[in-house]
Amino acid sequence: MPDLGKPLALPMRDGVSASVVSVPQGAPHLLDFLAHRMPGISRADWAERLAQGLVLQENGQAAQADQSCHVGQRIYYYRHLADEPVLPFQANIVFEDEHLMVADKPHFMPVTPAGRYVQQSLLVQLKRQTACADLVPLHRIDRETAGLVLLGKRPQDRDAYHALFRDHQIRKTYHAVAPLLDGLPLPRVHRSRLVPGEPFFRTQEVPGQPNSETRVALLHSEGVRGMYSLEPISGKRHQLRVHMNALGIPIEGDPFYPKVLHGPDEPEDFQWPLQLLAHSVSFTDPVTGQARRFVSQLTLSLTAK
Numbered sequence: 001m002p003d004l005g006k007p008l009a010l011p012m013r014d015g016v017s018a019s020v021v022s023v024p025q026g027a028p029h030l031l032d033f034l035a036h037r038m039p040g041i042s043r044a045d046w047a048e049r050l051a052q053g054l055v056l057q058e059n060g061q062a063a064q065a066d067q068s069c070h071v072g073q074r075i076y077y078y079r080h081l082a083d084e085p086v087l088p089f090q091a092n093i094v095f096e097d098e099h100l101m102v103a104d105k106p107h108f109m110p111v112t113p114a115g116r117y118v119q120q121s122l123l124v125q126l127k128r129q130t131a132c133a134d135l136v137p138l139h140r141i142d143r144e145t146a147g148l149v150l151l152g153k154r155p156q157d158r159d160a161y162h163a164l165f166r167d168h169q170i171r172k173t174y175h176a177v178a179p180l181l182d183g184l185p186l187p188r189v190h191r192s193r194l195v196p197g198e199p200f201f202r203t204q205e206v207p208g209q210p211n212s213e214t215r216v217a218l219l220h221s222e223g224v225r226g227m228y229s230l231e232p233i234s235g236k237r238h239q240l241r242v243h244m245n246a247l248g249i250p251i252e253g254d255p256f257y258p259k260v261l262h263g264p265d266e267p268e269d270f271q272w273p274l275q276l277l278a279h280s281v282s283f284t285d286p287v288t289g290q291a292r293r294f295v296s297q298l299t300l301s302l303t304a305k
Contacts, residue, residue: 015128023073031065054078101151107273110143147278147296160286170283174230177275178249187217190243194236203238212236214243222302
């Protein structure tokens with residue numbers, strides 16, 4: 001009998017680690033349960049995954065569409081998209097040791113599988129490239145944003161690295177291209193209260209106790225455009241994009257701010273990326289004790305397109 005207290009360790013398939021779902025109540029057939037529990041995937045797609053052996057039982061054997069389910073049963077499956085778009089970019093590894101990996105993520109690439117992307121996500125690409133099944137992102141940046149992402153390679157180190165972000169012991173600097181605004185004093189610190197907005201994929205500022213803080217400075221300018229340095233002290237969703245918009249200098253190429261140009265699942269123009277780059281990160285490595293500083297190999301430009 002499998003140990004129900006510990007999830008089954010399964011190998012990756014093409015860079016994708018197995019996901020697991022627990023059955024909350026009995027169901028006549030597995031296919032019925034999967035189609036009801038995760039309706040974002042069609043019943044026909046679940047049937048196809050079952051036929052291909054991409055859904056597994058607790059003993060690691062291929063599950064059958066017509067098998068019954070019992071309460072507490074674990075079902076394992078591999079995420080897969082039949083018609084996944086191909087991104088015309090590749091991620092690059094900036095640094096790697098036995099504990100840590102630092103990668104440069106291109107614009108438009110999600111950090112983890114989401115929406116239309118699985119194989120094209122940063123995490124799956126790197127798992128496939130390095131065969132490191134334990135690789136996990138230690139933080140996230142928006143799919144539209146390019147630049148540095150830190151990933152942990154060993155489960156036993158994750159808490160120590162996560163604490164860097166939780167305790168604000170890591171310094172992150174972003175670069176952004178945005179308009180110049182006469183009369184805006186810089187450098188400055190912008191603080192505000194951020195909450196989920198409308199539509200669901202946006203964030204908005206509201207009155208109340210600030211829960212976000214960003215340091216903003218102008219590095220240099222050309223004509224009516226500037227290259228800005230942004231240092232987030234907090235890490236709220238879309239924080240830099242919302243703060244720059246609130247200051248009257250929205251980041252170039254932003255599809256959501258100040259107005260929605262297209263939704264997150266609509267076709268994108270790869271020629272017009274969001275001009276936001278996770279440029280550098282510095283911290284004391286909690287595992288090795290070494291002072292670390294990494295700089296993105298990607299750049300933004302003020303040269304007119």
